[in-house]
Amino acid sequence: MTDILNINHLVITPKKQPERCLVKAVSFALRAGQTTCIVGESGSGKSLTALSIMGLLSEQLQASGSIQFHGQELMSLDNQALQHIRGAKIGMIFQEPMTALNPVLTVGYQIGESLTAHLGLKGDALRAKVAHLLEMVGIPAGRANSYPDELSGGQRQRVMIAMSIACEPSLLIADEPTTALDVTVQAQILKLLDELKVRMNMAMLFITHDFGVVADIADHVLVMFRGEVVETGTKEEVLGNPKHPYTQALLACVPDAEGRKTLKPIDYSWLEASA
Ligand SMILES: Nc1ncnc2c1ncn2[C@@H]1O[C@H](COP(=O)(O)OP(=O)(O)OP(=O)(O)O)[C@@H](O)[C@H]1O
Numbered sequence: 001m002t003d004i005l006n007i008n009h010l011v012i013t014p015k016k017q018p019e020r021c022l023v024k025a026v027s028f029a030l031r032a033g034q035t036t037c038i039v040g041e042s043g044s045g046k047s048l049t050a051l052s053i054m055g056l057l058s059e060q061l062q063a064s065g066s067i068q069f070h071g072q073e074l075m076s077l078d079n080q081a082l083q084h085i086r087g088a089k090i091g092m093i094f095q096e097p098m099t100a101l102n103p104v105l106t107v108g109y110q111i112g113e114s115l116t117a118h119l120g121l122k123g124d125a126l127r128a129k130v131a132h133l134l135e136m137v138g139i140p141a142g143r144a145n146s147y148p149d150e151l152s153g154g155q156r157q158r159v160m161i162a163m164s165i166a167c168e169p170s171l172l173i174a175d176e177p178t179t180a181l182d183v184t185v186q187a188q189i190l191k192l193l194d195e196l197k198v199r200m201n202m203a204m205l206f207i208t209h210d211f212g213v214v215a216d217i218a219d220h221v222l223v224m225f226r227g228e229v230v231e232t233g234t235k236e237e238v239l240g241n242p243k244h245p246y247t248q249a250l251l252a253c254v255p256d257a258e259g260r261k262t263l264k265p266i267d268y269s270w271l272e273a274s275a
Pocket residue numbers: 014022040041042043044045046047048049058060061209
């Protein structure tokens with residue numbers, strides 16, 4: 001099976017402080033029809049890793065290494081070439097749908113924008129495709145004429161998902177897409193993403209700090225800690241038999257089956273011992 005995405009030795013540093021690695025020599029591959037979760041505490045470099053794949057790193061940062069998408073090196077592409085890939089072949093969903101949606105345009109119009117830009121769809125063909133996409137994400141097609149503030153948080157996230165899959169990308173990157181939603185809606189969105197992944201045979205890169213989410217949807221897991229991948233494996237390997245002390249500590253903070261939170265602070269003594 002060929003890889004959809006292949007990241008090799010990705011290093012991200014501030015331009016002004018090249019000795020300070022925010023992401024250190026990260027390597028991994030993503031395959032069609034599989035979900036890889038990046039999990040790790042706040043500031044561990046999860047979002048920077050995702051942004052670098054899309055060429056959306058801040059001007060203040062620089063990346064080195066290799067990011068191959070279907071065998072094509074993305075690191076050497078200019079912004080115009082990356083724009084053709086973003087939103088068409090690589091879909092993206094972020095945490096806050098309200099900030100990503102334009103409040104003065106209908107959701108139907110916004111879903112249609114990338115279909116027109118990337119696939120040249122117009123008129124009836126465009127309207128039919130938008131209706132189909134809304135139905136795929138569980139929103140009645142008639143809501144195409146609604147504005148974002150007329151929808152619930154979960155519906156807005158569904159609209160974002162419809163936008164992200166509109167051009168049938170082979171890779172979907174989701175950065176904490178359910179964090180702002182309540183638990184029931186979160187479960188529905190996870191189920192939807194999982195179904196779409198299977199139906200469209202996409203590779204999915206899913207960023208979260210929640211091991212419950214990992215248990216729900218991951219095939220593979222990467223655990224990041226302070227810019228490094230400290231553990232990687234299948235979900236069963238990482239959750240069932242965590243090798244790294246940081247993963248063990250994180251898992252110890254997860255609520256047990258009865259939902260009791262064992263609020264143990266993470267014990268970092270292993271870090272001092274290894275330093
Ligand atoms: N433009 C920037 N300049 C300097 N440092 C930055 C910049 N952007 C991010 N960082 C730093 O890089 C590190 C990794 O950030 P990143 O956003 O990838 O973390 P994260 O794992 O996604 O965290 P969270 O779970 O809070 O979203 C953090 O320490 C952050 O402060």
